[in-house]
Amino acid sequence: MILRDVSKKTWFFLGLLVALLIWSGLSIDYSGLSTFSLSMGMDVLRGLSQPDWGFLYDGSGEDLVSLLLLTIGIACLGTMIATVLALPLTLLSAGNLWRNHPWMTKIGKFVCNVLRAFPELVFAIIFVKVVGPGPFAGVMAIGIHQVGMLGKLFTEEMEAMNEDLVEEAEAIGANFWQTIFFVRIPHLMPIYSSLALNHFEIAVRSAATLGLVGAGGIGAPLIFAIQTRTWSKVSIILIGVVLTVFILDQVTGIIRKKLR
Numbered sequence: 001m002i003l004r005d006v007s008k009k010t011w012f013f014l015g016l017l018v019a020l021l022i023w024s025g026l027s028i029d030y031s032g033l034s035t036f037s038l039s040m041g042m043d044v045l046r047g048l049s050q051p052d053w054g055f056l057y058d059g060s061g062e063d064l065v066s067l068l069l070l071t072i073g074i075a076c077l078g079t080m081i082a083t084v085l086a087l088p089l090t091l092l093s094a095g096n097l098w099r100n101h102p103w104m105t106k107i108g109k110f111v112c113n114v115l116r117a118f119p120e121l122v123f124a125i126i127f128v129k130v131v132g133p134g135p136f137a138g139v140m141a142i143g144i145h146q147v148g149m150l151g152k153l154f155t156e157e158m159e160a161m162n163e164d165l166v167e168e169a170e171a172i173g174a175n176f177w178q179t180i181f182f183v184r185i186p187h188l189m190p191i192y193s194s195l196a197l198n199h200f201e202i203a204v205r206s207a208a209t210l211g212l213v214g215a216g217g218i219g220a221p222l223i224f225a226i227q228t229r230t231w232s233k234v235s236i237i238l239i240g241v242v243l244t245v246f247i248l249d250q251v252t253g254i255i256r257k258k259l260r
Contacts, residue, residue: 047231048238055236062221064240071217072244074135074210075203078142083196085143086150091180093151094158109155115148120206124215133214141215142203153195157188190259197252204248208241 057065091097093108123141131137161184169183211219218237225233 044231047229048235050232051236051239052230052232053236055233056240064218064236067218067221068240068244070135071207071211072204072248074138074215074217075142075200075207078139078207079146079196079200079203081139081143082146082150082199083192085147086154087185087192089147089151090154090158093155096159096161096163097180108151112148112151112155115144116152117148118145120145120210121213124210124213128214133216135216138207138210138215138217141210142206145206146199146203150195150199154188154192157191157195158184161188194256194259197256201245201248201252205245 055064057063060066089108089111093105093112095102095105098104120141123144124137127137127140131140165183165187166179169179174182207217207219208222209219211217211221212223214220218241222234222237225231225237
């Protein structure tokens with residue numbers, strides 16, 4: 001009987017998924033395919049297969065290496081700001097710290113949800129209008145968004161930690177703030193560091209696109225190259241982004257293993 005109910009539920013959700021896929025396929029506007037031609041696609045592929053190595057580095061500050069370093073800097077600074085600001089927000093959001101004041105945790109979690117509800121691109125558009133185009137807008141966009149993301153993850157780890165350590169500290173006379181700074185945070189710091197490194201990788205990928213709206217980084221020359229159909233420059237930029245993300249993934253992966 002149970003198996004029959006499970007089967008019915010499986011078929012129901014499978015049918016719902018198929019219906020959604022069909023509806024999605026029928027609702028797409030395919031008129032853009034009328035301008036596509038095989039020769040156009042071949043031109044793009046030929047351009048992508050011939051990277052513009054002259055754009056790699058020329059000392060102007062507007063070459064690939066310089067812009068990738070700027071992108072990494074934006075991501076690094078934004079993540080550092082987010083990590084620092086996420087810690088006090090975590091202390092406000094963790095339910096096991098405010099059992100007698102549940103409204104405190106609701107405020108903290110509400111702030112986290114608001115900050116992470118909007119992608120970095122939306123924050124970048126706002127900050128470009130507020131502080132002007134440039135890397136600072138990108139740093140602020142990544143930092144504000146990551147505060148919400150890291151705040152949520154830090155809070156979950158704080159709420160899931162082993163309370164026996166805290167009880168032992170309280171048994172020898174530790175007060176609330178002493179348990180926070182000498183027990184909870186030191187115990188969770190390796191996990192928090194690992195989460196921050198993981199979001200640094202995500203921030204690098206995000207920073208690579210923020211230049212599309214003027215927030216600095218490699219995104220601006222990428223969108224200009226696409227608009228002008230300079231596919232050789234698009235190719236070298238994509239190669240640079242892929243290699244940068246791959247190298248950072250390997251480096252941060254080694255560091256995360258050391259933190260375990």
